Amino acid sequence: MSQTGLKHRAxxxxxxxxxxxQLVDCIRMLEQADIIDYNGHASxxxxxxxxxxxxxSCQRSRxxxxxxxTIDLEANQLEGKGNAPLERHLHxxxxxxxxxxxxxxxxxxxxxxxxxxxxxSYLPVYAQGSLVYPVPLLDSPNSxxxxxxxxxxxxxxxxxxxxxxxxxxxxxxxxxxxxAFVLANYMEENASRQxxxxxxxxxxxxxxxxxxxxxxxxxxxxxxxRTWDHFHAKLG
Ligand SMILES: [Zn+2]
Numbered sequence: 134m135s136q137t138g139l140k141h142r143a144x145x146x147x148x149x150x151x152x153x154x155q156l157v158d159c160i161r162m163l164e165q166a167d168i169i170d171y172n173g174h175a176s177x178x179x180x181x182x183x184x185x186x187x188x189x190s191c192q193r194s195r196x197x198x199x200x201x202x203t204i205d206l207e208a209n210q211l212e213g214k215g216n217a218p219l220e221r222h223l224h225x226x227x228x229x230x231x232x233x234x235x236x237x238x239x240x241x242x243x244x245x246x247x248x249x250x251x252x253x254s255y256l257p258v259y260a261q262g263s264l265v266y267p268v269p270l271l272d273s274p275n276s277x278x279x280x281x282x283x284x285x286x287x288x289x290x291x292x293x294x295x296x297x298x299x300x301x302x303x304x305x306x307x308x309x310x311x312x313a314f315v316l317a318n319y320m321e322e323n324a325s326r327q328x329x330x331x332x333x334x335x336x337x338x339x340x341x342x343x344x345x346x347x348x349x350x351x352x353x354x355x356x357x358x359r360t361w362d363h364f365h366a367k368l369g
Contacts, residue, residue, distance in 0.1 A: 162364040164193040173240035176224040188215030219278040226283025236310040238317040241302040245324035256338035262323020263347040265295035274300040
């Protein structure tokens, strides 16, 4: 394996074994960054009807490719040594209506969820956090463990790269696993800074022009890879 596990960026044409390893690395990095715990999952679209996703019962901190299973877009299990998570429907619902989406991260991270618990809107308070702004909110804490909730979440997300779910969690999507991972990090880091700033005053939210400038400079494949590499280096 290459040093970063990222010889190829897009899933198209990348061998399945390599995509599995990227997914494993992504989930281990999310666990190490305290974004996922014993719940939480990430997925990669393999083709029109197959998705790689971690099994529900796995140890995220010690994940291996044996903990990755395959499901179809209707949430049926196709392969794997364990069962896909109950909220697999979340991934299927988004992939069904967003053909350009190749990877998804869903977690129950603390800081962004705190904001949703008290009705505090996510605001861009540091540069990278503006990439997902504005973030739509699913107005329900219910698990996305059936098709009705999955379709509702996909409709809430619309064409955006990220959404929050009230008193539940967060979802980010991307054209590859790097993008979905990096956006999950940026969103949670922004929420953490926003939360902290709220304790001592009223945080300054970037204005429209500042958000536009951030997006122009920071929505960049090389910078996304640098962020991925930063976390990947810590895996050891
Ligand atoms: Zn969830």
